[in-house]
Amino acid sequence: MYVLRWIKDLMIDLKRNSKKEPIEATGLRSRASSRYSPNQKEDFKISRGRFSNFLTCKRCFYLDRVKGLDPPGTPGWTLNETTDLLLKKEFDYCRERQIPHRLFIENQLSNVVPFDHPDIDNWRDSLHKGLMLRHKDTNIILTGGVDDIWQHNISEQLIIVDYKSQAKVGKVDKQDYLEDPYHEAYKIQMDFYAYLLFGMGFDVHQTSYFLVCNAKRDDQEFNKRMNFDEYLVPYKWSTDWIEKKIDEMVNLMNNSQIPEPNPCCKNCAYAEQYSKVIGNEFKEDKVEIQGSLF
Numbered sequence: 001m002y003v004l005r006w007i008k009d010l011m012i013d014l015k016r017n018s019k020k021e022p023i024e025a026t027g028l029r030s031r032a033s034s035r036y037s038p039n040q041k042e043d044f045k046i047s048r049g050r051f052s053n054f055l056t057c058k059r060c061f062y063l064d065r066v067k068g069l070d071p072p073g074t075p076g077w078t079l080n081e082t083t084d085l086l087l088k089k090e091f092d093y094c095r096e097r098q099i100p101h102r103l104f105i106e107n108q109l110s111n112v113v114p115f116d117h118p119d120i121d122n123w124r125d126s127l128h129k130g131l132m133l134r135h136k137d138t139n140i141i142l143t144g145g146v147d148d149i150w151q152h153n154i155s156e157q158l159i160i161v162d163y164k165s166q167a168k169v170g171k172v173d174k175q176d177y178l179e180d181p182y183h184e185a186y187k188i189q190m191d192f193y194a195y196l197l198f199g200m201g202f203d204v205h206q207t208s209y210f211l212v213c214n215a216k217r218d219d220q221e222f223n224k225r226m227n228f229d230e231y232l233v234p235y236k237w238s239t240d241w242i243e244k245k246i247d248e249m250v251n252l253m254n255n256s257q258i259p260e261p262n263p264c265c266k267n268c269a270y271a272e273q274y275s276k277v278i279g280n281e282f283k284e285d286k287v288e289i290q291g292s293l294f
């Protein structure tokens with residue numbers, strides 16, 4: 001279980017009410033609607049993030065979505081969110097005027113403009129809406145909040161874009177960026193968005209882009225400013241593998257057996273060691289109390 005992930009990282013996550021007062025944590029979700037009952041008939045949404053969880057560890061996914069366990073949260077990534085927010089403003093400016101963004105000109109994409117569609121804000125709202133697609137004739141609605149969608153104004157094909165912020169010394173090599181094992185999940189994310197958008201009936205360009213903002217760690221001073229380099233990293237998405245995995249995920253959700261954990265997960269290994277240590281302490285305490293009684 002990932003419950004202990006953040007204990008290891010020393011991120012103590014106290015449950016709080018709307019007034020930010022600490023309240024008792026039960027470890028379970030309070031909203032029954034966020035839990036899926038195997039073979040339920042009502043529609044149930046599965047986001048891109050949950051699908052990624054399923055791919056990483058079926059057990060954690062199942063405990064979260066079906067058993068309703070409430071995992072500890074992580075603090076917001078406010079600096080990354082700020083670059084996203086400011087980029088959104090820049091692209092919205094160009095969207096309103098249907099003009100290419102400066103990055104398009106620099107990257108020989110002068111026939112591209114930000115896609116102007118009445119639902120663009122809904123599609124970017126990963127928390128409440130996002131792109132949406134019913135999976136076959138099931139009750140599962142797949143969702144995913146994109147960062148942006150651009151459009152080639154000759155072919156009219158849509159181009160999926162994901163903003164990524166990072167801080168790395170030196171330049172970003174586009175090939176290394178895509179081959180980095182830590183970026184596998186980014187490619188899955190892009191494949192999933194392409195799958196949704198295509199399923200919604202849009203013509204999607206085979207090349208998507210990661211807009212990578214790399215904070216310059218080798219600057220001489222801060223002086224109230226952080227400077228970034230920008231890169232457009234092209235990625236050819238692939239959706240061939242997705243449907244089979246979604247079928248597997250839906251089958252798992254309709255099953256009452258808890259699946260196996262991921263044996264490479266340090267959180268579960270930590271949880272196991274934690275239980276052993278606490279279990280032993282408990283036994284020793286008990287012996288001591290019994291000893292004192294007799």
Ligand code: SF4
Pocket residue numbers: 001002003057058059060261262263265266267268
């Ligand atoms: S292996 Fe990791 S991800 Fe899976 S259930 Fe355990 S803690 Fe969760």
